[in-house]
Amino acid sequence: MTFSVLRPVRVVLASAFLVLAVAALAGCSFEEEEKVWEISGPVFGTQYHINVVLKEDQDRLENLANGIEEVLEDIDASMSTWRNDSELSRFNRLDDQSKWTGISRSLYEVLATAKKVSELTGGAFDVTVGPVVNLWGFGPDARPEEVPTEDELSSLLAVIGHDKLALKDEPPALRADPNQYIDLSAIAKGYGVDAVSRFIESEGISAFLVEIGGEVRVSGRKPGGEAWRLAIEAPVTGRRQINRVVALEDQAMATSGDYRNYYESEGKRFSHTIDPKSGKPITHHLASVSVIAEDCMTADALATAFNVMGYEQAQELATRENIAAYFIVRGEGGFQTDYTPAFSSFLAN
Template sequence: MVSGCGNGDTLERFDGPTMGSRYSIQYVSHRATPRPNAVQAEVESILADVDRQFSTYRSDSDIERFNALPADSCQVMPAAVLELVRVGEQLSVQSDGAFDLTVEPLLNLWGFGPQSRGEQVPSAEALAQARQRVGHGHLRIEGDRLCKDAAVEVDFNSIAAGYAVDRIAARLQALGIDSYLAEATGELKAVGRKPDGSPWRVALEEPRDDRQVAERVIDVDGYGVSTSGDYRRYFEQDGARYSHTFDAHTGAPVLHNLASVTVIHPSALMADGLSTLLLILGPERGWDYAEKHGIGVFFVMRDGNRFVTRTNDAFERISGAKNQR
């Protein structure tokens, strides 16, 4: 779908499936810009590359071949995989170990992972066994090899989509496209403006599991935006709600009232990872972390049957946020 305007610029759009979800690209095309089918081919090549390296849902991906190895093993890895392992280590250290890329055994045990056998609250014994295979400290990088001293399994789902968006953004820029909104599985980055001069606008959803409601609408230019929440994948048992967001310290889903976190950051990769990290830390520790590090955040907390929102100065300054209510 395209729409034109008087100055010769055209708004191009295309989308498609990726990573078990969807991606979408909007960009302003000039006379010298490659044809839309060529741009789409470039984008889908990047997404296929990311899937081949990071997917935990295909046994032939680089990371799943590593995950299948026993303890005390090493495997040569693409530079991109090693880069994201280092990002994961940084986020793990900064959260005192609450954020961790090696929680896949816990995800599987509770019913949220690619090898899960149904949602359940595991026994204390099963949980203790799984936690022996969790911990970023079991990973190390030796040259171009990723090594492990325990049978850990790495899951990049908390940062891979943001990484993909950053790669797509860089490729669009290299193709001479300087105004675009690139989105993959909900992670996005927007730069520039539409042909009519209006900003790229992003709606932030209220964290409801029954219907989609826009909580806020923000203007975005030059930033990545990521929202992490507990409302898409969860189950309830004996009156308790268990989501797919895990605290590696406890080996269990987080149980606080922070329902969703939106982060706005120059890097979509870092926005993706930080939104997860802050959701794990919760409404108080997460807020303090964001303030300490100057991260623009939008928090939505559950308060009985309603939601309460909180934003910081960094978020308001960057986004030009507008209340939709």
């Protein structure tokens, strides 16, 4: 069983793949002094759920919970576009972004990873697409009364692009030309998972599961020696249904899909995932893609990029680059699944 501490409210996981830790652990037989404790709370407009394996120690658990809150607050204060006072929002408001602006090491790391994924995927991942996301009503701005026009999209697409950003390592600095609005919502949660994981490791805990809004990273094994089991969710609107289960030990997994965040207008469905090349919501048949990587930040960005690219292009790229990816595709007879060779070793029986 799991032991819940430190948070008065337990919230059901709202993820594209459900973490099976709670259910699976309920049937485990633990060593007498080893228990799985859950720490949970709100963050980034979603929820975080963390399972740690350690002996019962209320003071240590309280300090751990407080430390996790501090890590997440620092990330939110740096990378949120929903906070006017965040480091990223301040950069986005600069009158002249063409001059080098010093940034935090954490913001640099996220932007550097974003740049690598953008280059790898031919621009399918692009953190400058924020103005287009906002135009469609999926950002901090209110939903538009009408669907954006071709002229509106063209004017934005003409000035944005991941290649408009430049980074400098020492000291960390950023510049953009012309001015850009950077949105890290497709990678910041993954970075948050990694940052919390590093903090937990620094506290001497080697077995844990960290989940933020569906992005997950695990370390070690559960008491009894079992790997952590995660479920890839079927992309069915309005209910939870497991498609496949994977077993992880020291990996991260992220999922991107078009079946949770969308709206309908004049009989058409508009996904929150925007193709940076067309400036429009994706319309292909790839419903969901899950990516396993060593770090959650990379998995998060790759899952988004693959979701933009569509099944054929993403499957080809992932296979060529030996990336572990699992695809759920809409077909005439229902959902069809496929995965790359690198993913096969993680499938649970």
